[in-house]
Amino acid sequence: MNKGLLFVLSGPSGVGKGTVCKALLKKMPDLIYSVSATTRQPRIGETDGVNYFFKSREQFMQMIEEDQLLEYAEYVGNYYGTPRDFVERTLEEGRDIILEIEVQGALKVKEKFPDGIFIFLLPPSLDELKDRIRGRGTENDHVIDHRMNVAVEEIALMANYDYAVVNDEIDLACERIESIVIAEHCKIEPNE
Ligand SMILES: Nc1ncnc2c1ncn2[C@@H]1O[C@H](COP(=O)(O)OP(=O)(O)OP(=O)(O)O)[C@@H](O)[C@H]1O
Numbered sequence: 001m002n003k004g005l006l007f008v009l010s011g012p013s014g015v016g017k018g019t020v021c022k023a024l025l026k027k028m029p030d031l032i033y034s035v036s037a038t039t040r041q042p043r044i045g046e047t048d049g050v051n052y053f054f055k056s057r058e059q060f061m062q063m064i065e066e067d068q069l070l071e072y073a074e075y076v077g078n079y080y081g082t083p084r085d086f087v088e089r090t091l092e093e094g095r096d097i098i099l100e101i102e103v104q105g106a107l108k109v110k111e112k113f114p115d116g117i118f119i120f121l122l123p124p125s126l127d128e129l130k131d132r133i134r135g136r137g138t139e140n141d142h143v144i145d146h147r148m149n150v151a152v153e154e155i156a157l158m159a160n161y162d163y164a165v166v167n168d169e170i171d172l173a174c175e176r177i178e179s180i181v182i183a184e185h186c187k188i189e190p191n192e
């Protein structure tokens with residue numbers, strides 16, 4: 001059986017990764033979402049095991065020590081990481097998986113999975129990005145400024161990705177990513 005494909009969706013905080021990913025998973029129900037672990041506090045409406053596995057710092061450090069994470073990164077004061085077993089098992093079962101993670105983590109995944117497909121989601125502008133983070137109402141002004149500074153650094157690393165998709169409209173961004181997934185399945189692999 002062929003292994004599944006690993007897709008990584010990155011992009012600055014507030015660009016709409018979560019929103020677009022949710023729409024994509026509705027259109028492509030065979031695509032599996034990798035739920036991350038984090039030390040961040042849950043936001044209103046977030047559920048443990050669905051949005052994230054919410055962990056204490058001690059629990060997260062133990063996951064690192066026990067090599068349970070495929071990658072992890074510290075981002076604006078909290079840790080985030082991808083549980084390894086679930087990703088490896090899903091790919092072995094021949095199913096596609098999508099990781100929605102920030103850039104440092106994505107680059108670590110690329111070292112381990114050079115055949116992964118790396119997609120960078122871009123905002124129409126930095127002003128729009130700030131409006132989206134602010135409009136979500138989940139972060140204070142200090143954290144928003146920090147996330148915006150990190151966003152500029154992240155966009156500078158976009159050349160490490162395979163595809164850039166602008167999230168101007170949710171449906172359009174979703175269709176573009178769906179096209180990438182379909183195209184990757186039609187790729188002719190060079191002879192070994
Ligand atoms: N194309 C779009 N047009 C307008 N608003 C959008 C669009 N996409 C997402 N949004 C809004 O922008 C805000 C941020 O979206 P979302 O939480 O999905 O971003 P994110 O990239 O997952 O953020 P984070 O990395 O911080 O988790 C949300 O309020 C969402 O409704």
Ligand SMILES: Nc1nc2c(ncn2[C@@H]2O[C@H](COP(=O)(O)O)[C@@H](O)[C@H]2O)c(=O)[nH]1
Binds near residue numbers: 012036080081100104
């Ligand atoms: N390196 C990783 N980054 C991750 C992971 N899960 C989520 N993220 C990214 O963190 C920021 C902040 O997320 P938020 O939910 O606090 O807004 C965002 O860019 C996420 O994509 C992960 O497992 N590893």
